[in-house]
Amino acid sequence: MASNAQGRPVKALLVDDTALDALILSTKLCKFHCETTVAKTGKEAVDLFHEGKKFDIVLCDKDMPIMNGLEAVEKIRAMGETDVKIVGLSADYDATEVFMSAGADAFVPKPMKLDVLGAIIQEVINKKNNTMV
Numbered sequence: 001m002a003s004n005a006q007g008r009p010v011k012a013l014l015v016d017d018t019a020l021d022a023l024i025l026s027t028k029l030c031k032f033h034c035e036t037t038v039a040k041t042g043k044e045a046v047d048l049f050h051e052g053k054k055f056d057i058v059l060c061d062k063d064m065p066i067m068n069g070l071e072a073v074e075k076i077r078a079m080g081e082t083d084v085k086i087v088g089l090s091a092d093y094d095a096t097e098v099f100m101s102a103g104a105d106a107f108v109p110k111p112m113k114l115d116v117l118g119a120i121i122q123e124v125i126n127k128k129n130n131t132m133v
Contacts, residue, residue, distance in 0.1 A: 005131050011054065015045040015072060016061040016089070021110065025059060025089075029112055032121045041065060042072030049076055055084050056124050059112075062090035062099070070102040077103035087126050113130040 012028040012034040016022040022038050028037045035053070039045040043066045045058065058076065067075075073086055086108040089101030096107040108116055 008128075009033050010056045010121055010128070012036045013039060013045060013048065013053075013055040013058045015039045015042060015064070015069060017041060018061070018062040023060070025112060025117075027101040028112070028117050029059075029121075031114070034121065042067030042069055042075075045072045046075045046079075049079055049081060054087070056128060058084055058086045059089055060086060061110075062088060062092060062095050066083070070098055073099065074102050080117065085120070085127070087120060107120060 003108045010032070012029050014022055014025055014029065014036055016025065016038070019041050023077040026036045026038060037048065038054070039048060041064050042060070045060065048068065060072055062069040068088075069088060073088065076086065077086070085106070086104045088095060088102075089110055089112065090107075091110045093109045107121065108120075
């Protein structure tokens with residue numbers, strides 16, 4: 001459905017400490033032909049950016065050990081990563097404001113519906129295709 005017209009998959013970073021949630025969301029990302037990397041903590045996610053890894057989208061849970069999602073979003077943005085789309089995720093439906101204040105582009109309550117994910121991935125693909133022209 002939502003595959004990149006240039007033939008390069010969307011590079012997604014999924015940050016979630018709950019194995020089942022990560023499995024479900026990574027399976028959904030596979031349906032959209034995303035190349036997915038999973039981090040179990042915000043610190044792991046930030047470390048990936050420090051290592052020079054690049055992602056088109058980050059899907060980040062709010063509540064995790066070591067470094068929570070809000071801290072991770074702030075640190076990723078502080079590193080100058082402004083082109084990556086960051087989507088906050090939480091079962092806490094009131095997390096929109098805190099994620100947006102931290103620097104996220106969007107917030108989606110868990111569980112994320114496939115059509116919502118598809119629309120977000122399509123936005124990322126459209127942005128990638130427009131910047132390559």
